[in-house]
Amino acid sequence: MIKKIYNFDKFIDRSNSDSLKWNKYNKNIIPLWIADSDFSCPPCILKALKERINHGILGYGIISKNLSNIIIERLWKNYKWKINPEWIIYISGVVSGLNLTIRAFTTNKNSVIIPIPIYPPFIYATNLAQRSKIYTKLIQINNRFIIDCNYLNKHIYGNEKLIMLCNPHNPVGTSYKYYELEKILEFVKKYNLIVCSDEIHCDLILEKGIQHIPFASLNNDAEQCSITLMSPSKSFNISGLNFAIAIIPNKKLRDTFNLFKQGISPNIDILSCIAAESAWKNGNDWLKKQIKYLKINRDLLFYAINKLPYISMLKPEATYLGWINCSKMNILNPALYFEKYGIGLSSGKDFGDANFIRFNFACTHDILKKALKRIEHAINQL
Numbered sequence: 489m490i491k492k493i494y495n496f497d498k499f500i501d502r503s504n505s506d507s508l509k510w511n512k513y514n515k516n517i518i519p520l521w522i523a524d525s526d527f528s529c530p531p532c533i534l535k536a537l538k539e540r541i542n543h544g545i546l547g548y549g550i551i552s553k554n555l556s557n558i559i560i561e562r563l564w565k566n567y568k569w570k571i572n573p574e575w576i577i578y579i580s581g582v583v584s585g586l587n588l589t590i591r592a593f594t595t596n597k598n599s600v601i602i603p604i605p606i607y608p609p610f611i612y613a614t615n616l617a618q619r620s621k622i623y624t625k626l627i628q629i630n631n632r633f634i635i636d637c638n639y640l641n642k643h644i645y646g647n648e649k650l651i652m653l654c655n656p657h658n659p660v661g662t663s664y665k666y667y668e669l670e671k672i673l674e675f676v677k678k679y680n681l682i683v684c685s686d687e688i689h690c691d692l693i694l695e696k697g698i699q700h701i702p703f704a705s706l707n708n709d710a711e712q713c714s715i716t717l718m719s720p721s722k723s724f725n726i727s728g729l730n731f732a733i734a735i736i737p738n739k740k741l742r743d744t745f746n747l748f749k750q751g752i753s754p755n756i757d758i759l760s761c762i763a764a765e766s767a768w769k770n771g772n773d774w775l776k777k778q779i780k781y782l783k784i785n786r787d788l789l790f791y792a793i794n795k796l797p798y799i800s801m802l803k804p805e806a807t808y809l810g811w812i813n814c815s816k817m818n819i820l821n822p823a824l825y826f827e828k829y830g831i832g833l834s835s836g837k838d839f840g841d842a843n844f845i846r847f848n849f850a851c852t853h854d855i856l857k858k859a860l861k862r863i864e865h866a867i868n869q870l
């Protein structure tokens with residue numbers, strides 16, 4: 489058998505490719521902000537897309553049976569979660585799914601529970617729908633940030649309808665354990681809530697011995713109250729193709745979601761379906777190699793940051809994002825400070841904690857090392 493080699497070290501200049509990530513700053517700043525990796529996506533995806541383009545006609549599409557079978561097989565193989573094909577709803581992005589869920593399942597009389605810090609569109613989606621929010625701050629236990637169910641149980645007002653989960657959790661990198669999800673389910677059942685679980689980072693588990701557990705896979709109760717959002721976009725670097733799925737086992741919830749989607753969420757994007765099918769069917773070998781590469785980056789980042797004064801971080805179990813505590817820097821806007829030294833990071837303020845910055849380490853080892861030197865220099869100037 490031919491050994492497949494993927495070159496994650498290869499730098500691909502993205503500044504002239506209309507890349508959002510690479511056009512935010514001037515060329516003297518290394519962009520390590522938005523969750524978009526710098527690796528060429530798996531060759532199998534590029535091949536499948538080229539073949540489809542060569543057909544020459546790009547008219548309206550339907551979902552191929554292959555795609556739903558691949559999703560069903562993948563969820564069974566990876567998580568022992570058995571789903572039915574009709575539970576899958578195709579959407580044009582996980583953020584669309586967050587917005588649709590909030591609008592479909594709450595009214596302006598309801599509150600949405602949001603653990604923070606969190607990926608900002610969770611907050612924006614609630615604002616856009618004009619729903620009130622109940623924030624619950626993640627707590628740090630045994631070097632992990634987790635949801636504090638004790639706090640939640642004490643801060644319920646009665647109008648809550650929906651709890652938003654992010655598993656693995658962007659930006660803190662927690663992959664929730666079985667008993668943690670069970671605790672959340674207990675809380676959800678007690679107050680008769682719906683759960684929206686964004687699992688876009690589920691393939692990106694970096695820590696040995698950890699296994700992603702879809703919230704809905706816990707048991708029938710979890711299935712019946714949940715909307716699970718998944719996508720190959722982060723794991724295979726195809727975010728620009730806007731493909732995601734919502735898995736909704738409960739028929740009533742599914743019908744409501746579909747009703748809100750009608751006429752607003754666009755029809756199937758035929759190229760994104762080809763990419764998703766190829767990623768989930770043939771991209772596993774590439775994914776494994778990418779995880780190996782990301783692990784090296786995570787460890788480099790973790791040790792370099794914790795060696796420096798004023799800043800620190802926990803080791804993310806999943807995702808390619810580092811959540812760096814800058815509170816000891818005593819600076820109002822740490823992201824802006826680092827920008828002056830040539831590193832473009834996400835400000836923690838948007839995620840719900842202004843003392844932090846988020847560092848996207850899905851870049852080549854060379855770029856990471858260069859960025860870490862700049863961080864060290866910036867800290868030395870304090």
Ligand SMILES: Cc1ncc(COP(=O)(O)O)c(C=O)c1O
Pocket residue numbers: 522523580581582583584607654658686688689719721727730731732
């Ligand atoms: C937790 C989470 N959800 C959703 C998204 C974006 O999903 P999409 O591009 O499919 O809307 C991201 C991107 O960074 C993310 O980290």
